[in-house]
Amino acid sequence: MNRPQQPARPPSAYIHGVGSPSVVVPGRVAAWLESHGLNELRIGARGADAEVDNVLVAIRTAAMAWRATATGSKQAPEPEVTRESKWYSTTGAAERLGITDRAVRLAIQEKRLHATNLHGRWRITTEDIEHFKAARAA
Incomplete structure (x- = not known):
């Protein structure tokens, strides 16, 4: 179900400043x-x-x-401490998500879970797993 669209403002409404807008x-x-x-x-x-x-x-x-x-939260969450990105295989992501490997591949195929294909193998970052978890919870 789509939300009703608000009337669009003209492009000029989003531009501020003159010399360096x-x-x-x-x-x-x-x-x-x-x-x-x-x-x-x-x-x-x-x-x-x-x-x-x-x-x-x-x-x-x-x-x-x-x-x-x-999605209903009262305020935006506090930003997390920056950490190194860790990559997971579909099997590792499935374990973290509590779903099957096949379900992870299906989510990737349907573009619900972002993943990078590296030499024929899917790699998924911790950040993308967390976003997918949050989207499933919502």
Whole structure:
């Protein structure tokens, strides 16, 4: 079931400033961008340009905050301490999620669980497993 669409504002409503304009991205739009490949872009562009890195992280933060409030939480969760990303196979992810390996592969195929195919094997980050867990709980 789709939510009723709000009337769209004109593009000029999102642009602020004249000489060096800035664009304001609403949290709902940031969440949509996040679910349509922004995370891959953010990871791929990491380290290329500090300002690009910071803007993409800000958009991701807004997306996560919007998702948390949109799913009924009273406020966005506190950011976790940055940790090294750990990769899991489909079997390892299945163990962490308490589901079967086949269910993990099906979720990847249906694009409900983000994974990277590395030399013919799926690799899933801890972060993606946690997002999948949260989406299943919601």
